[in-house]
Amino acid sequence: MVVRRSKRSRKMRGHRTMGWGTKGQHRDRGAEGGRHIGMHKEKWSWIVKYGKDWYGKHGFVNPTTKNIKSISIRKLSELIESGKIELQNKESVIEVDLEKNGYNKLLGGGKIEKPIIVRVPYATNKAKEKIEKSGGQVILTSQS
Incomplete structure (x- = not known):
């Protein structure tokens, strides 16, 4: 521009x-600048190219939502075998504190053969059954 x-x-x-x-x-x-009319009509090619988040909700995070990071038995056994998760060995039984490793909930998907003791705030009934069937134990650390 001149x-x-x-x-x-x-x-x-x-x-x-x-x-x-x-x-x-x-x-x-x-x-x-700002939000102008015509963006769904004559300016649609601009929206497609540059305005990916033009429509929809923006910027509000509900303070009442709980972010629960969960892990399945399948993924837990994979992490134990690969050595990517912190363990405590006590009398030939592996003990895992999932809360220290950043997980809040244990889900029941998958199989486990080794007896392990799992400390976790929340666990599904299916996960508890599978761990106890293999000879292990689930210790819930949550107060509720």
């Missing part, structure tokens, strides 16, 4: 609208 060397206010003195036309006369702020 740089305007002389100010327009000096240049257009004596002309009634000073080059801004007969209707708006440079009073409105124009299309400088």
Whole structure:
């Protein structure tokens, strides 16, 4: 864009609208930003290219929602075998504190052969049955 060397206010003195036309006369702020109409009509190609999050809800996080990070028995046994989870060995029984490893809930999907002791705030009934069937124990650390 070309740089305007002389100010327009000096240049257009004596002309009634000073080059801004007969209707708006440079009073409105124009299309400088914000949410404008026509974005689902004539400006749709701009929306597709640049405005991915133009429609929908934005920026509110409900304070009452609880983020529960869960892990299944299948994933837990994989992590134990690969050594990617912190363990405590007590008398040939593996003990796992899932809360220290960042998990809140134990789910019942998968199989487990080794007897393990699992400390976790929440666990499903199916998960408890499977762990106890393998000779282990589920210790719930939550207060409720």
